[in-house]
Amino acid sequence: MKGNMNNMMKQMQKMQKKMMQAQDELHEMTFEATAGGGMVTVKANGKKEIIDVEIKEEVVDPDDIDMLQDLILAATNEVLNQIDEKTNDTMGQFTKGLNMPGMF
Structure with missing residues (x-):
């Protein structure tokens, strides 16, 4: 039993x-x-910092300042969505099959 543990x-x-290596790679x-x-x-970088x-x-x-603001918001939201998707794809491989609520 001790050997298995x-x-x-x-x-x-x-x-x-x-996982830490993958997270570091995402941040870069x-x-x-x-x-x-x-x-x-x-x-933006993988840390969700607009660069x-x-x-x-x-x-x-x-x-027409409103249009410019809308374009900036749209591009910003899209780049943040890209980061979320990549993070979920990358980090999700570590939690596959574990059935742990709240994990990626």
Whole structure:
């Protein structure tokens, strides 16, 4: 019985190390989304930190600030969704079959 417990603990430690490596790799990735046919581009890293926003000059209309705000929101939300999907795909492999509520 003790041997099985030690073996299980080693496997859990190995899985934890792989999970941490995967998370580190995710944090280093860059994600990009656009809105308005490329008029607004938002880039973020895997930590969900916005690292760049590009706005084409022709979309800047002082009389239509609402449209520009909508484009920025749309691109930002899309890039954050991309990060969530990649995180769930990557980290989900570690919880497959474990049936643990609240885990990815």
